[in-house]
Amino acid sequence: DADVTQTPRNRITKTGKRIMLECSQTKGHDRMYWYRQDPGLGLRLIYYSFDVKDINKGEISDGYSVSRQAQAKFSLSLESAIPNQTALYFCATSPSTGTGTDTQYFGPGTRLTVL
Amino acid sequence: AQKITQTQPGMFVQEKEAVTLDCTYDTSDPSYGLFWYKQPSSGEMIFLIYQGSYDQQNATEGRYSLNFQKARKSANLVISASQLGDSAMYFCAMREGSGFQKLVFGTGTRLLVSP
Numbered sequence: 249d250a251d252v253t254q255t256p257r258n259r260i261t262k263t264g265k266r267i268m269l270e271c272s273q274t275k276g277h278d279r280m281y282w283y284r285q286d287p288g289l290g291l292r293l294i295y296y297s298f299d300v301k302d303i304n305k306g307e308i309s310d311g312y313s314v315s316r317q318a319q320a321k322f323s324l325s326l327e328s329a330i331p332n333q334t335a336l337y338f339c340a341t342s343p344s345t346g347t348g349t350d351t352q353y354f355g356p357g358t359r360l361t362v363l
Numbered sequence: 364a365q366k367i368t369q370t371q372p373g374m375f376v377q378e379k380e381a382v383t384l385d386c387t388y389d390t391s392d393p394s395y396g397l398f399w400y401k402q403p404s405s406g407e408m409i410f411l412i413y414q415g416s417y418d419q420q421n422a423t424e425g426r427y428s429l430n431f432q433k434a435r436k437s438a439n440l441v442i443s444a445s446q447l448g449d450s451a452m453y454f455c456a457m458r459e460g461s462g463f464q465k466l467v468f469g470t471g472t473r474l475l476v477s478p
């Protein structure tokens with residue numbers, strides 16, 4: 249089984265709809281992240297969480313919100329989706345500082361299309 | 364200013380040959396980490412290799428090695444004995460500092476391996 253899972257894997261929705269993307273991990277990591285990927289722009293950080301009580305905005309948080317329901321679960325919401333939020337969304341996890349290379353491990357991605 | 368620069372939008376290599384994917388970075392922090400990720404056409408982000416700024420030796424992982432030239436601020440990925448399955452997008456990323464592990468990604472290089 250994958251260590252980092254994302255649901256749904258693909259979603260098509262309409263402008264103005266509320267969408268939730270979910271991420272679960274079995275790696276036991278404290279830190280979780282949400283990124284979006286647009287063609288030619290690489291990955292950009294939306295939100296990150298160091299633990300259940302710690303949520304922080306990334307570089308492109310406008311239009312998004314998150315919820316850290318448990319150590320293993322981190323959800324991303326689009327309250328009112330708009331077409332320029334069409335992108336590939338990745339969840340990632342990493343261990344806390346001091347436990348190695350701090351490598352981030354990514355889920356398989358959710359391809360979201362907003363019409 | 365770009366923190367991570369990947370100047371090669373696309374690279375071609377024949378099977379069994381070696382290929383170098385370029386990455387230059389910009390930071391004034393003495394502590395940082397450099398990562399390479401592979402993204403096949405299926406979309407997932409796969410961690411390949413890590414190099415810490417204080418590491419004395421170049422990182423190696425199987426057929427992957429990182430040519431780390433600190434003075435030039437470059438961290439090129441070398442893939443030896445290319446295989447057809449190496450065809451993918453490759454992203455260089457940097458984590459600055461030893462605390463928060465925000466990753467900054469380059470725009471990627473598409474590698475195509477031909478028979």
